[in-house]
Amino acid sequence: MSTQPNWRRIQGIVLDAVGTLIRPTPSVAAAYTDAAARQGIELNPDEVRGRFNAAFGDDLVQGADGVLSTDESVERRRWRAIVGRVLPEVPEPDRAFDELWDHFGRPESWSVFPDSVPAVEAVQEAGMRVCIGSNFDSRLHAVVAGLPELAEVVELIVVSSEVGYRKPHGAFFRAACERLGLPPERVLSVGDDLENDVLGARRAGLSALHLTRRGEHPADPANIPDLSALAILRGAEA
Incomplete structure (x- = not known):
């Protein structure tokens, strides 16, 4: 079975926070x-x-x-x-x-990766809904609100401490899909943790891509080296 997302079916994206959109600085x-x-x-x-x-x-x-x-x-x-x-x-x-x-x-104490905002804007322009889905706690709301460039493009934030379960539990991904108003088969999870963001998401019925900023497993078609690849992949199948 292909691990590549079917972009014609994807209508929403769940983006991990730490290591994906933001990093401690x-x-x-x-x-x-x-x-x-x-x-x-x-x-x-x-x-x-x-x-x-x-x-x-x-x-x-x-x-x-x-x-x-x-x-x-x-x-x-x-x-x-x-x-x-x-x-x-x-x-x-x-x-x-x-x-x-x-x-x-x-x-x-945090900085936004340079590719984060352009990638979010690109997929939103393609008609997709975006939410942040993180194993952080309620502090993430204040962190994102205090990073204006990110707060301006992402309104939906799902954190494990409010859902009741941490990734990779299926309940977390079901909650994220509910916030997006979409069924799992219409949602793509993207993050830097293979188990939490990718394998857990797939078990819950989502598509998933593994963000490998440090170059792990670059030959795997389900990996992307940076978030700008989201727009490139989406455009290639549009």
Whole structure:
């Protein structure tokens, strides 16, 4: 079965947020290293990056409804656990968590990828609806609102803590489709996480493309190197 989307059927797109439309600026490793340094702990950013990747990949905390279930309180506990694993040396872990939670909730801690807005505008001009679908929490609303170039082109935002389930759970993708007012077979998911944004979406009945900004698996036709490829692919089949 082809993994390429049938563009004649696609009427809506769910775009992941972090790593797809926006990126932390400075990097996550830098922000965590700085938080430790404010408590007199000097850490190697590369080591911090490795710790974060390992902790983020584990489902450390889940809600009452089982694996991948979540809400605002669950996300806060989850991130507290992640900070604890990444910065076990700091003498005031609660302070480190509070600083990092606030940091990543501020728009100035994020930047928009240069290809994000042009890509969204191009697919919207082609008649498609667009929403942001993210495993962030409610802080994402303020982050997007504080990034004017992105806020002007994307109005719909679906976050896991408000849906009740994180990607790749099918309930998340069903909620995104409902927000778009479209059935799953008419919706395309695009993101940089293979399991969360691509495989999970396909299991829920959506089409999906894997954004591989770092060049992973470039020969796979279901991969795109940047978001500008969305408009190119859509135009080629129009």
